[in-house]
Amino acid sequence: MAKREYSYYPGCSSQKGASSSNLMKSVDTMCEELDIQLNEIPDWNCCSASIGYASGSELPRLTLSARNIALSEEHNKNQEIVATCAACWLATKEAAERLKEDETMFKEANTALAEAGLKLQNTTPIKHMAEVIIEDIGLEEIKAGVKKPLEGIKIAGYVGCQTNRPFGIAGESFENPMYLDNLVESLGADACTSYEKKVQCCGGALAFSEPEKSQEMIKGIIEAAYDNEADMIATPCPLCQANVEIYQDQINEKYDTKFNIPVVYYSQLISVAYGRSASDAALDGQLIKAKKLEDIAGK
Amino acid sequence: MSELNKAMIEQYRNSFLSEVEANVEEGEWVKMCMQCGVCSGSCPLGKHWAHPPQEIFMMIRAGKRDEVLTSDSMWMCTSCYNCIVRCPRELPITHIMHGLATYARKLGLVPQNQPTAKFAEIFWNNMMKKGRVNELKLGLSLYFKDGFGPGIKEALRNKDLGMKMMKAKRMAASEFFGGHGVKDVSGLQKMIKKAQELEDARMKKFD
Numbered sequence: 151m152a153k154r155e156y157s158y159y160p161g162c163s164s165q166k167g168a169s170s171s172n173l174m175k176s177v178d179t180m181c182e183e184l185d186i187q188l189n190e191i192p193d194w195n196c197c198s199a200s201i202g203y204a205s206g207s208e209l210p211r212l213t214l215s216a217r218n219i220a221l222s223e224e225h226n227k228n229q230e231i232v233a234t235c236a237a238c239w240l241a242t243k244e245a246a247e248r249l250k251e252d253e254t255m256f257k258e259a260n261t262a263l264a265e266a267g268l269k270l271q272n273t274t275p276i277k278h279m280a281e282v283i284i285e286d287i288g289l290e291e292i293k294a295g296v297k298k299p300l301e302g303i304k305i306a307g308y309v310g311c312q313t314n315r316p317f318g319i320a321g322e323s324f325e326n327p328m329y330l331d332n333l334v335e336s337l338g339a340d341a342c343t344s345y346e347k348k349v350q351c352c353g354g355a356l357a358f359s360e361p362e363k364s365q366e367m368i369k370g371i372i373e374a375a376y377d378n379e380a381d382m383i384a385t386p387c388p389l390c391q392a393n394v395e396i397y398q399d400q401i402n403e404k405y406d407t408k409f410n411i412p413v414v415y416y417s418q419l420i421s422v423a424y425g426r427s428a429s430d431a432a433l434d435g436q437l438i439k440a441k442k443l444e445d446i447a448g449k
Numbered sequence: 450m451s452e453l454n455k456a457m458i459e460q461y462r463n464s465f466l467s468e469v470e471a472n473v474e475e476g477e478w479v480k481m482c483m484q485c486g487v488c489s490g491s492c493p494l495g496k497h498w499a500h501p502p503q504e505i506f507m508m509i510r511a512g513k514r515d516e517v518l519t520s521d522s523m524w525m526c527t528s529c530y531n532c533i534v535r536c537p538r539e540l541p542i543t544h545i546m547h548g549l550a551t552y553a554r555k556l557g558l559v560p561q562n563q564p565t566a567k568f569a570e571i572f573w574n575n576m577m578k579k580g581r582v583n584e585l586k587l588g589l590s591l592y593f594k595d596g597f598g599p600g601i602k603e604a605l606r607n608k609d610l611g612m613k614m615m616k617a618k619r620m621a622a623s624e625f626f627g628g629h630g631v632k633d634v635s636g637l638q639k640m641i642k643k644a645q646e647l648e649d650a651r652m653k654k655f656d
Contacts, residue, residue, distance in 0.1 A: 162576075162581045162582040162584070162629070163582075163584065165581070165629050166621070166629075167618060167619070167620065167621025167623065167624060168584050168619065168620075168621075168629070169584055169614070169619045169620065170619070171618055171619055172617070172618075172619065193631050193632050193633055194631070195580040195581060195631050195637055196576045196580060196581045196582050198572075198573065198576060199572070199582075200527075200528035201528075201565075201568060201569050201572050202569070202572060202573055202576065203547040203548075203550070203551055203569070204524075204547070204550050204551055204554055204565070204566055204569030204570070204573075205554070205569050205570045205572070205573030205574070206573050206577075206641070207474070207551045207555070207645070207648055208474045208548070208551070208648060209644045209645070209647060209648040210641045210644040210645050210648065212644075213640060213641065213644040214641070217637065217640065258644070258647045258648075259644070261643060261647060262640045262641070262643040262644035262647065263640060265636065265639040265640045265642075265643045266633060266636030266637060266639060266640040267636065268640075311527075311528070311529040311530060311531070312528070312529075312530065315529065315530035315531065315533065315534045316530045316533045316534055316543075324534045324535075350493065351493035351494075351527050351529035351531070353493075353494075353527055354527045354528055354529065355527070355528070355565075355568070355572075356494070356525075356527045356565060358568055358591055359564040359565040359567070359568035359591075360494075360525075360564060360565060363494055363497055363525075364527075367493055367494075396610055396613075396614070399609070399610070400610075434617065434618075435617045435618060435619055436617065437613050437614070437617055
């Protein structure tokens with residue numbers, strides 16, 4: 151029996167062959183090391199992310215998340231729901247709160263859920279994996295398990311938007327949250343504590359629909375990491391990771407820059423620091439190789 | 450109350466604010482805005498809004514229905530939630546902007562070829578087919594959103610990126626055929642249809 155057990159909502163991008171399959175794999179590895187058992191919500195669906203609102207209006211959108219919570223309450227009884235994707239977490243938590251505040255909408259959501267043979271109680275706490283690491287486990291315990299300190303790596307902790315706002319981690323500020331820097335230091339790496347773009351928006355879903363406007367912001371996020379002499383950027387968010395990593399070529403072309411900085415997940419940092427291989431940490435999933443992390447993993 | 454007074458109230462009644470309060474997600478908060486402008490100054494895409502949120506709120510109260518609903522502005526929202534956490538009156542600004550965009554779409558007032566509105570529609574339809582997003586098809590439909598010619602050009606422009614993603618196992622050609630999805634697709638679709646019906650039934654009509 152694992153030390154901790156959660157009902158797990160991985161989300162669309164954390165599936166095999168999807169854009170953050172490296173997050174999925176490194177989270178699995180990290181959870182093995184931290185003795186966390188993740189029980190996937192059976193037949194979970196998309197939360198419609200932060201772009202679904204414009205086609206699926208309020209109640210349909212909330213009902214999508216209500217279905218996931220209802221499935222979790224039915225199959226993974228008395229387990230808190232944990233999401234690794236910022237948008238999944240936000241949508242699910244937002245739906246849970248809205249349906250708690252609004253009796254009419256709660257009833258209507260249940261009427262709609264009945265069409266799929268489901269019922270929402272809405273009593274389940276919704277957590278982000280970062281809360282599990284920081285609050286449930288705590289950095290002292292994380293630090294105690296480090297086998298290969300990430301010495302000599304300077305990391306810009308990029309928290310992004312939706313992991314941080316509007317909910318965030320209890321006790322952390324929205325403007326300058328410190329938990330990612332603290333995690334980085336617990337793993338033996340150097341945190342760029344003055345990284346001024348740590349909560350800057352990368353454009354989110356608008357990176358697809360408004361690429362120029364978004365890439366201008368992404369450029370700032372990367373530039374600031376270089377200014378802080380970071381070797382790599384680390385983030386908890388799958389869309390932040392993708393947006394900041396994959397458009398570097400296009401940004402270089404447009405702005406005549408020479409960006410080539412790796413963007414990794416916190417779960418990859420933990421996996422390597424806990425002694426796991428580059429492959430277990432899904433470092434082969436990086437478009438821009440995180441060489442310094444690979445070197446430590448290979449030692 | 451005198452008949453004349455009633456008539457005057459009716460004549461000068463700001464029905465657009467009432468309309469927003471009744472039909473737009475979190476619209477009942479609009480009247481709480483105190484015009485400080487923190488939201489407008491906090492928006493990462495602020496410079497691209499013809500009317501930043503603070504202005505939109507005042508325009509709603511001033512009854513500028515067409516200007517607001519046909520505006521490109523709220524489509525600039527990236528859902529970063531900066532405005533929400535900074536608003537001194539704690540207005541759920543992000544949701545109100547989403548709500549206005551959604552309402553404009555329902556009424557058919559979205560500016561033509563608004564890219565985020567188009568993407569949102571592609572995303573929703575993609576997701577509703579199997580209950581989970583098919584990223585490969587999402588990317589392809591996005592390339593081809595402006596037609597076949599521009600689509601081929603856009604696909605070629607992004608070809609290297611696509612190859613790199615496949616190599617890193619973060620994109621799978623097999624997603625083109627079938628791909629990920631929920632088992633109970635029909636239940637999910639019936640559920641969403643019902644939710645939409647219930648919401649539409651709540652919608653108030655304004656002349």
